[in-house]
Amino acid sequence: MNARITLRVDGRDRPVALDTRTTLLDALRDRLSVTSPKKGCDHGQCGACTVLLDGRRVVSCLILAVACDGSEVVTAQGLVEEGEPHPVQRAFLEEDGFQCGFCTPGQICSAVGMLQEVKAGHPSQVTDDLTGPVTLDDEEIRERLSGNLCRCGAYVNIVAALREETAPSEETSPRAETSPSEEAES
């Protein structure tokens, strides 16, 4: 059975007719030629297909495109504004947070979603104090990006990129007072 839907992808309305079984990932890649989300496993396990759906990070391989009719989808490609990389993308470049790059668009979308969750005060599995604001130390970064695998093992530099990104003077995190040197104590 076919359905006609409109996805708002990276700021543009994209009408598309598709089989109702099509996943959001396949719709983006195969029907709309938006190829920054990658298909690593089609199983929800690797995170390479992560996009922001109405602002929240999700794995696009486990969502039916028809269920996203009218929704806002942002991919790593769409994070670029007027040719300028998003601060998280810049941090990945500066810290060499990738090797082959296959996992990178998913890592970036996941990181952007993660920073918003931190800002909203969402605790993670390793957050001890559930009442105060979250201190984004290395352990928190690792835990919060645990849904994104990197087969090249670029993890050390990915953590460094996000440490950099959330360091003082950045407005993306409420933890502006936490410097990387303080994190080393925990």
Place this chain on the structure above:
Amino acid sequence: MEFLRPATWAEALAAKADLPEAAPIQGGTDMMVELNFDVHRPAALLDLNRVAELTRWTAEADGRLRIGAGVPYARLIAELGDRLPGLAQAARTVGSPQIRNRGTVGGNLGAASPAGDSHPALLAGDAVIEVESAARGVRMIPADEFYLGVKRNTLLPDELIRAFWMSPASGPQYFSKVGTRNAMVIAVCSFAIALHPGERRVGAAIGSAAPTPRRARAAEEFLAAELDWDAPLEPAVLRRFGELATEAASPIDDVRGTAGYRRHAIGVMARRTLTWAWNDLRAGRTERRAG
């Protein structure tokens, strides 16, 4: 494949009555894996994501919380972690952050896997599942009576899960899970405990160590009879509690662990979670710590 998108709960119930073989889909984190791998090819899908009431929770007049089947884990943790600490701890171990943004307790109940992480916490916390059909209306099912077998629950073909009901924690609660790491790990086995100091009673349940999640009844009854609520925990009581929790299990050998290992681990988790909860109680705090 037919794709149904009801906009209201009444429409969803009507659709399920018309087409009982339609498979409901909420977060899709179980269902989509089966679809993508062709394990399961339902004649129709019933997408519940437009039914707004499923994604809400309310504090009811009787003091209990009624949580819609479609509230994702991430919201459960952020919005109800203080009132349902045991369940929130379990929710924090489900999948990955991306999975927790979509996955729900309703879907966990629908899938009814013995390894589902919410089940032991629902059992220990005396949750009641609200299910409904267009023909017969609401049935309130204690979690204890909800699970029938491996991936089987008491839902009838025309029924949908509307919500689960739980009292806010009246004492310390803990969830513990054995797995190789946090993200993406299906529990080798798990254990949940909830202290009800007002009633001088303890809820305890095991996961992934029997065909269904189940209460450790003998262990609960032992504590109700033997626990001195005004004293430090006696080592003999702790030991016996661990033994009785282990006896509640009837585990199998599989790729994730042997039956013997699971029995051992249940005993360790039972003793450990009771100790944590008891220490919290003695210290006069009911809020949770990192599990």
